[in-house]
Amino acid sequence: MHRLSIDYSIPDPALTVLGAGLQCDTLRAALKQLPLEIDLIVSSPMRRTLQTTTNALGWRMAEGCPAIALAEFQENSAKPCDTGSDAAAMAAEWSAFDWSEVDPVFPAKTGLYEFSKDGLTRRGVEARKWLRGRKEKVIAVVSHAGFLRVGVSYCQYANADFRVFEFAEGEEEIGGRLVEWELTEERAGGLGKSEKGVFGWETQHFPEEKVEEGVPAEDAQGASAVKVAS
Template sequence: MDVTISPGLYPLHRCKTLHLARNAQGVHNVAGDIDFSNYLSEEFFDAHLTPLGWQQVDNLRKHVHETGLSKKIELVIVSPLLRTLQTAVGVFGGEGYKDGVDVHPLMVENAGKSIRPAISSLYCPPFVAVELCREHLGVHPCDRRKSISEYQPLFPAIDFSLIDCKEDSLWEANYREKDEEIATRGLKFLNWLWTREEREIAVVSHSSFLYQTLGVFGNDCHPSVKSEICTQRVLQNFNC
């Protein structure tokens, strides 16, 4: 059956620009590449970034500043897991934090086994943690988060107020979220983004969440566009 694909027009003032980034390499990724069963290990509960992961963060930060994105982004939305929090503040945060400055740091020194200096919240957009953009839920301890009360001292300038339950009430030990459930959660997240007044937003999430969410779109486009939407990359830019 022939399918006719017609172009669509949308006024720019009705659109938001989303910059989608996944977390940099975590210790669970390295272990999982060696043996997939390592994803079941409690050793990697709420996994932190590797040294290579921090190098990826630094490289993406350089790109964000060289392209001028750092001056355009009005809001950073981040999944409340350690590796995404580290990635978000490393890429989109301010410069090194100095004592005596009258603002809370985005990240304190050495947060999450990072061996990194503190990161300032000066001259950068607000950061908000949102549960809806979390990684594939269930079974894998690396995708279970700590209590919000443990994150707040490590990331003082991140807003965790939209998270209703301090403890992780979404992750289940014996049930792994289905792909279609991730996509449904992703659409709910995007609908929530429409309620925000900011027009240009960075979202720091996870590969499975982004892949399943973006896979819902593009069925009314040329196959080449569909393919581009669903390609996994470090940073994706979309108008929606």
């Protein structure tokens, strides 16, 4: 849900004028029309998602809906544009958000947050488990198209578009099975700007994996722990 500058060397960039203005305005109007009352907002702790949350969901925050920053929903790569800023400084700047659950390692791209197939697989599972374990009925997640696609819902997201899912029985080992509402599935996103269909793992989504000498590539990579949602 963001509009990113084409200069990937800019650290944790802000939204463009288009993203912060027209795109967030359009998103806000659409979210207000949903037959849902949002109980909780969770945002990636990166600048552009915090802006998107404030601009598109600030009306709900003003009504008392809590907003949490969570490192699990940050962007994928380790490029400057996809790496967050110091959490303490961001918490001071974005004080309307609860920063108490942000992993202390943020913004380092290590462990659960490393840019690798294994890292993104594990992070996607943890993100889904976190969502499913919450007591709130309706949670708005403001994250990044890349992570949502490969780690959470396996759907495409255009800039500032949205989709609505419910948890169904099954696939507990990956945090639960997500079923998309027909409303957004048939329209290819709530604003109709995204692509229809399910998008699984693709090689270009991850950095090239190192293969140990004498070990076939397929054995070194192992089996994916994530299933494509049906």
